Every structure is written in C-alpha cells, then in structure tokens.
Amino acid sequence: MTMGDHMTQLGSVMASAMFIWAIFKQWFPEDLGNHIEKYFQRRVTYFYPYITITFHEHQGDEFERSQAYMAIERYLSTNSSNCAKRLKANVIKDCKSVSMDDYEEVIDEFKGIKMWWTSTKSIPQQRAIFSYHADDEKRYYKLTSHRKHRDIVVGDYVQHVLDEGNAIATKTRQRKLYTNSKSENWYGNKRTMWSHIMFEHPSTFDTLAMDPNKKKEILNDLLTFSKSKDYYKKVGKSWKRGYLLYGPPGTGKSSMIAAMANLLDYDIYDLELTSVNDNTDLRKLLIDTSSKSIIVIEDIDCSLDLTGQRKKKKEDKKPDQKDPIRKKEKDKNKKKTEVTLSGLLNFIDGLWSACGSERLIIFTTNHVEKLDPALIRRGRMDKHIEMSYCCFETFKVLAKNYLDLESHDLFATIDRMLEETRMTPADVAECLMPKSAEEDAESCLNELIKSLENAKEEARLKVVESEDNGGQKVQECDESSDSEDD
Incomplete structure (x- = not known):
C-alpha cells in the first residue's frame, strides 16, 4: 500500500469526523465546543x-x-x-x-x-x-x-x-548577460530593471591575445579574489574588486571581460549609464544585481559628462543668458540623465555597494587621462590594466588561435616590424583570418607584413605633416610679430 493509499483512508476518516463535529457544534455552547475541538485536534495529532x-x-x-x-x-x-x-x-x-x-x-x-x-x-x-x-x-x-x-x-x-x-x-548554471532599460520588466514573478540573454561568448584566458606574464598576473589576481571571502570579512571590506581596463580601441578590453566571466562563472551586468534617470535609479539597479557577477560600464569617458566635473562647476557659475545655444545644449543634456559623479562613486564603494557580495566592477576607457582621479583611485578601481598595442608575444597567441601556427620563417620579420610599428590586436587578427578556402597561413602572414608596412608609412607621413604644420605656425607667428613691430 502506497503513501497515497494511507493518506486517502485517513482523509476519509477525518472527513467523517469533521461532519459529525459540525453537527455536534450546533447543539452545544461555543466555549464547550472550542474546548472539545482543541481536545479533538490533540488526539488526532497524537495518533497521526x-x-x-x-x-x-x-x-x-x-x-x-x-x-x-x-x-x-x-x-x-x-x-x-x-x-x-x-x-x-x-x-x-x-x-x-x-x-x-x-x-x-x-x-x-x-x-x-x-x-x-x-x-x-x-x-x-x-x-x-x-x-x-x-x-x-x-x-x-x-x-x-x-x-x-x-x-x-x-x-x-x-x-x-x-x-x-x-x-x-x-x-x-547558465551565465547571463544583462542590460538595463528605462522601464521595468517582469521575469516570472519578479519585477526588474534588467533584461537578459544567455551569455555564450567563447573568450577564455587561453585564447586571450596578451603578454603571457601580464595574463598570468591578472589570472592569479582573479582566482585569489574568488577565494577571499573570509579575508574580506576579516579586514572589514565588502567582497568586491574594481578593475580599470584602459587602452586604444581594438586592444581586447571586451574580450578580457568575457574571459573573466568564463573563468569565474559570473554573470555580466552591462550598465548603460545614459539610460539611468538619476542616482536613485542607479541605486535600484545595483540592488537588483546578483552576487557572483561582473558590473561593467564600458567607455565610461563617453557614457556621461563625468570628466573634469569640478572644473566644470566653476565654469557653470558664468551666466548662460549671453550664450543661448550653450544653455539649450545644457538643458538637453540634463533631461537625458541626472546621474552625478557623487552618485556613481557611492554606487562603486558607498554603503549600498555592500548589499551583495563576490562582485567585480569594471570600467573601460580609451582615454584614462580624461577621468576624474576620484573615480579611479585605489579602493574603487583596485587594479589598473593597460590593454596595449600588439607585441610579438601577443601575435604568437593570435597566430596559434587563427592559423594553428607556433613557428614560421616569417615570424622573425613580424617580430622586428611590431617593434617599429603600432598595431592593435584586432587589426592583427583581421589580417591573420583567412578570407577564402584557398588562402593559406603564409598568405595571411604576408598580408600582415604588408599591413604593418602600410601602417609604418602612414605614421611617417603623419610625423612629416605635423612637422610641416609646426614650421608653418612658427613662420606665421614670426610674421605676426614683425607686423606688430611695424
């Protein structure tokens, strides 16, 4: 006899008892009925x-x-x-x-x-x-x-x-890639300001085009962080860490973030600051993120006017009535978002930032010199990682990924040219990627050498043009001085 059969028999007995009890309550006072009911429940519990x-x-x-x-x-x-x-x-x-x-x-x-x-x-x-x-x-x-x-x-x-x-x-667990929107969404029974898709980016630290020593340093830093729950509690800090990725476009900042997520098995929250109305909404978004996650603000120098905020305040004291176009532009920017530098700083390491644990906060920028020093100081952005131009060690990783090559006669030429010419890993990868079934590894390497030669020539012409413009400006200044003397 199954548990269901036992429960069915017991249910029939209970139903009969309750029917008798309903009739019984009509003929006896309420107080007496309550005492009898409690006694009856205790008896049932005792025998059940x-x-x-x-x-x-x-x-x-x-x-x-x-x-x-x-x-x-x-x-x-x-x-x-x-x-x-x-x-x-x-x-x-x-x-x-x-x-x-x-x-x-x-x-x-x-x-x-x-x-x-x-x-x-x-x-x-x-x-x-x-x-x-x-x-x-x-x-x-x-x-x-x-x-x-x-x-x-x-x-x-x-x-x-x-x-x-x-x-x-x-x-x-399937990793997710979240993005924020101005309106709230419903997922199941939960209201959220985030929407998501499944995260399936293939980037890993094995395929990441980067200097091996630098890569190993970042890898060890991440693994140490993921195992440091007790240490952070001991020193009285929230279990989070900030990373600043900076460098020219095409140097692999987004691939680095994807590799971090795949290494630690974290979700990614791609925060678009221009879609956030004000500091209050920014705080709500933070509260709505989960632990074991990476919060990313890409191109932070372009997301909001957070660069040189303190200088700007002094300039804003000047009346705008004399320049209606400037005033109109300021009003237009104000309608877009009212997130401030102070609100963003509180988002990173204020009291509300401790509402979750095991989080990475990552900023990316092409122009680190434009950012307010308070935004990227240690304690907020704990580790600064420069994503630089392609070096020979980086090239070897790309050659292995794209051409399955570990050595070739042309490697020595490419090594020498990379020391003389700056080219991003993205541009190098484009040259190494076969464009047709007939194109072999040597053809791709020759295409890279040709691209490096063209890049070197373009850089030389820019230097010459800059020198010519500089000489012309000096001559114009001299002529202007002569005219003033006259």
Missing part, C-alpha cells in the same frame, strides 16, 4: 503517525521565489523525477529539464528512511470559480515521513536536499 513539512514557492508577499523551493525542485528533478508518472518539461535553448507535475508524488530514500514528496498548488477561492491567472496559483512541496524519524528528517535530510540542489544549480 507522520510529520509533514511544507515548502512554499513564495514566502509571504515576496515576488522572488524561495531559494529553498528552487533547491528542492532541482534536487527532485535530478534524483527522483524518474519515479514520477507525470512530469513537466522546461526547455530553454539547449538546456532541458523535467520536474514533477502538479499533484504528483515521488518517494526518496535517505539512510534507509523513506520520504514522500508531493507537488501541490492552490488557487484562491474567490478566483477559483471565476477567471484567474497563473500568477494567482500558489505552489508548494510537501515532505512527509514517519514521525519517529523527525530528528533525521529535520536535522540531516532537509539540509542534504538543499545542499544537493544548490550544487546542481552550480553545475548546470
């Missing part, structure tokens, strides 16, 4: 041989799903769903999972003890007959076992299920 623990999908009026409920769902999907007769399928891209359908029961065993899990849902009575929405349903799992095993069930088994469920989540 099972204990039941309920895990609700939502706690109270919270929108977010219960962590315990989700852990149980993952545990049962992996360990016990093969016993269920009715399953629910959930397919997101290439990720497939099945779980118990509503009102389904499965049996689990722990240390020789049988546990019964039931998936149940309830619908509010006022909406059960009329129209109701799926969001009105309240789901929960019920765990039932013999009461003589109470200590094992409550003390060991429940924790075992939660730990296993969390471990499964870590193994099967």
Whole structure:
C-alpha cells in the first residue's frame, strides 16, 4: 500500500469526523465546543503517525521565489523525477529539464528512511470559480515521513536536499548577460530593471591575445579574489574588486571581460549609464544585481559628462543668458540623465555597494587621462590594466588561435616590424583570418607584413605633416610679430 493509499483512508476518516463535529457544534455552547475541538485536534495529532513539512514557492508577499523551493525542485528533478508518472518539461535553448507535475508524488530514500514528496498548488477561492491567472496559483512541496524519524528528517535530510540542489544549480548554471532599460520588466514573478540573454561568448584566458606574464598576473589576481571571502570579512571590506581596463580601441578590453566571466562563472551586468534617470535609479539597479557577477560600464569617458566635473562647476557659475545655444545644449543634456559623479562613486564603494557580495566592477576607457582621479583611485578601481598595442608575444597567441601556427620563417620579420610599428590586436587578427578556402597561413602572414608596412608609412607621413604644420605656425607667428613691430 502506497503513501497515497494511507493518506486517502485517513482523509476519509477525518472527513467523517469533521461532519459529525459540525453537527455536534450546533447543539452545544461555543466555549464547550472550542474546548472539545482543541481536545479533538490533540488526539488526532497524537495518533497521526507522520510529520509533514511544507515548502512554499513564495514566502509571504515576496515576488522572488524561495531559494529553498528552487533547491528542492532541482534536487527532485535530478534524483527522483524518474519515479514520477507525470512530469513537466522546461526547455530553454539547449538546456532541458523535467520536474514533477502538479499533484504528483515521488518517494526518496535517505539512510534507509523513506520520504514522500508531493507537488501541490492552490488557487484562491474567490478566483477559483471565476477567471484567474497563473500568477494567482500558489505552489508548494510537501515532505512527509514517519514521525519517529523527525530528528533525521529535520536535522540531516532537509539540509542534504538543499545542499544537493544548490550544487546542481552550480553545475548546470547558465551565465547571463544583462542590460538595463528605462522601464521595468517582469521575469516570472519578479519585477526588474534588467533584461537578459544567455551569455555564450567563447573568450577564455587561453585564447586571450596578451603578454603571457601580464595574463598570468591578472589570472592569479582573479582566482585569489574568488577565494577571499573570509579575508574580506576579516579586514572589514565588502567582497568586491574594481578593475580599470584602459587602452586604444581594438586592444581586447571586451574580450578580457568575457574571459573573466568564463573563468569565474559570473554573470555580466552591462550598465548603460545614459539610460539611468538619476542616482536613485542607479541605486535600484545595483540592488537588483546578483552576487557572483561582473558590473561593467564600458567607455565610461563617453557614457556621461563625468570628466573634469569640478572644473566644470566653476565654469557653470558664468551666466548662460549671453550664450543661448550653450544653455539649450545644457538643458538637453540634463533631461537625458541626472546621474552625478557623487552618485556613481557611492554606487562603486558607498554603503549600498555592500548589499551583495563576490562582485567585480569594471570600467573601460580609451582615454584614462580624461577621468576624474576620484573615480579611479585605489579602493574603487583596485587594479589598473593597460590593454596595449600588439607585441610579438601577443601575435604568437593570435597566430596559434587563427592559423594553428607556433613557428614560421616569417615570424622573425613580424617580430622586428611590431617593434617599429603600432598595431592593435584586432587589426592583427583581421589580417591573420583567412578570407577564402584557398588562402593559406603564409598568405595571411604576408598580408600582415604588408599591413604593418602600410601602417609604418602612414605614421611617417603623419610625423612629416605635423612637422610641416609646426614650421608653418612658427613662420606665421614670426610674421605676426614683425607686423606688430611695424
């Protein structure tokens, strides 16, 4: 006889008793009825041989799903769903999972003890007959076992299920790439200011085109951070770290961020500051990010007018009535966003920045000299990483990635030319990428040499042109001085 049969028989007995009790209450005073009811409930509890623990999908009026409920769902999907007769399928891209359908029961065993899990849902009575929405349903799992095993069930088994469920989540977790918008979105039962897609960028530290020594230094820094929870707590700091990636366009700043996310298995929050209305919304966005994540603000020198803010305040004291065009432009910029440098600094390391843990905050810029020193000081941007032009060591990584080459007769020529000419890794990679099936590795290397020669010539012509313009300006200044003397 199954647990369901036992419960059916007991339910029939209980229903009969409740029917008799309803008739009994009509003939006896209310106080006496209450005393008899309490006595009756104690007797039923005394003879009922099972204990039941309920895990609700939502706690109270919270929108977010219960962590315990989700852990149980993952545990049962992996360990016990093969016993269920009715399953629910959930397919997101290439990720497939099945779980118990509503009102389904499965049996689990722990240390020789049988546990019964039931998936149940309830619908509010006022909406059960009329129209109701799926969001009105309240789901929960019920765990039932013999009461003589109470200590094992409550003390060991429940924790075992939660730990296993969390471990499964870590193994099967899909990284996400988030972006913010001006309006709120709904995902499931949660309202959020972020929208997301699955993050599938292939960049890793093995394929990252960078000097090996510099790469190893960054790799060790990241791994040390990920294992330093107790250390950060000991020194009284929030478990977060700031990285400033700076350098010319095409030097691999975005690829570096993707490699960091793939190494640490973190989600990425790509924060677009121009879509944030004010400092309050910026704080809400921060609160809505998860732990184990990277918060990125790319091209921060272009995102907002946060460069030279303190100088600008002095200039703004001048009246704008004399220059209506300048005033109109300022009003237009003000309507776009009211995020301030102070608000951004509080976002990075203020009190609200401690609302989560295990986070990286990354700024990228092409012009580090334009940023306010307060924004990039140590403690906010803890590690500054220069993403520079392609060197020979970087080229060898790219040659291995794109051409599967570790050595070639042309490498010595390319080594010499890279010392004389500046070219970004992105431009080098474009030359090394075969454009047709007939193009071989040597053709790609020759194309790179030709591009380096052209870049060297262009740089030489710019120097000559600059010198000519400088001489011309000196001559104009001399002529101007002569005319003034006359």
